[in-house]
Amino acid sequence: MIIIIKVNSKLHTIMYVFLSHLSFVDFCYSTVVTPKLLENLVVEDRTISFSGCITQFCFTCSFAVTETFMLAAMAYDSFVAVCNPLLYTTTMSQKLSALLVGGSYTWGIVCSLTLTYFLLTLSYCKSSIINNFICDHSVIISVSCSDPYITQMLCFIIAVFSEVSSLMIILMSYILIFITVLKIPSASGRRKTFSTCASHLTAITIFHGTILFLYSVPNPKTSSLAVKVSSVFYFL
Structure with missing residues (x-):
């Protein structure tokens, strides 16, 4: 998808810029997880080093947080395109889209480095x-020999802030x-507009639903199987 958007000049629009970055982020965090997962399916030694973990x-974490706000930026882009089509080119300028994309990556990196440090x-x-x-x-704090309360609460705060702020943008945009x-x-016009937004809404539902289940409740009393199943939707 990234290559098609890159080589096709007709797709050099703000909407497809967001879509190409979303595809890149999806590709990256799936690539981080999938190779080790596939290795564990075919070898007996299923160990991973601490540094690798x-x-x-x-x-x-970085790519997941980035996608959270990338989806919010795409929702705002859809809002401008549908609700203010005549002002779209001036409202969604190249500068604003670059700020939205850059801000998503920056916040993702900041959250990731902060949680990793703790x-x-x-x-x-x-x-x-x-x-x-x-x-x-x-999973990592479950094998810790020290009190993980601070990093647990920090993860909870970051997850709640990221979820609430991004979901508010998405909710208001789609309302x-x-x-x-x-x-x-x-x-026919209504159906066409709804069908355009349907794929984005499906991605938002799966992505944010899994995040809320996994991260936005401190010390969730859920089974390990439920966490694993949710992780499949989230990472793969």
Whole structure:
């Protein structure tokens, strides 16, 4: 998708710029997790070094947070395109889109480095078994020999802030889009607009639903199987 958008001059629009970055982020954090997962399926030695585990978490956290705000930026772009089509080219300028994309990446990196630093301040047992196929935050602190309260609460605060702020943007954007679409006199016009937003809404539902389940509840009393199943939707 990234290559198609790059080589096709007709797709050099703001919407496809966001889509190409979203595809890049999806590709990156799936690539961070999938190779080790596939290796574990075919070899008996399913170990991972501590540095490898921390590195995996650092990258996945960065890309996941980035995608959270990338989806919000795309929702805002859809709002402007549907509700203010005549002002779209001036409102969604190249500068604004670059700021939205750059801000998403920057916040993702800041959150990732912050959580990684606090994980590194903990002490860990020499030999530990993690009950998951990824080095997630909750998985890493579960094998810690010291009190993880600070890093747990920090992860909770970052998750809640990121979720609330991005979901507010998405919710307000789609409420206004829905109101605008209802005013379209043509039924075919309404269907066309709704179908355009359907794929984005599906991605938002799966992505944010999983994040809320995994991260936005401190010390969730959920089974390891439920966490693993949710992680499949989230990372793969």
